[in-house]
Amino acid sequence: MPKSKDETVAKQPTKKARVQEMLSASAVSVGEIAEALAISKQAAYSLIGDVKRSGVAITGTLVEGSMRYSIAKEKRTKAKAAAFGKGAVVSAEPSTDGR
Structure with a gap:
C-alpha cells in the first residue's frame, strides 16, 4: 500500500x-x-571534494603525520582596505589640475 502524502x-x-x-565542528x-x-576512505575523499566543489573553503x-581537514574561517578585511577600496579610482570627469 503506497504511503499517503500526509505522512511525514x-x-x-x-x-x-x-x-x-x-568539518565545521572540528x-x-x-x-x-x-x-x-561506514564508507571507504576513497569515498570520504570524494565527499570532501563534493563539499569543496559546492563553494565551501x-x-x-x-x-602528527595525518592530514586533518576543516572548513576555513573567513578572513576579515582590514579596515583600511574596506574604507578605501582596492586599486585606484578612475573618474569619467576630465582632470582640472591647470595644465
Whole structure:
C-alpha cells in the first residue's frame, strides 16, 4: 500500500551534509569520516571534494603525520582596505589640475 502524502517521514541528512557538519565542528581526518559514515576512505575523499566543489573553503593541516581537514574561517578585511577600496579610482570627469 503506497504511503499517503500526509505522512511525514523524517529525512536523514545526506552523507555530504554530515561531512560538512563534521568539518565545521572540528578538524577531522579522512579515516574518522570513513569510520563515522561506514564508507571507504576513497569515498570520504570524494565527499570532501563534493563539499569543496559546492563553494565551501576547506583547509588541511598535517598533524602528527595525518592530514586533518576543516572548513576555513573567513578572513576579515582590514579596515583600511574596506574604507578605501582596492586599486585606484578612475573618474569619467576630465582632470582640472591647470595644465
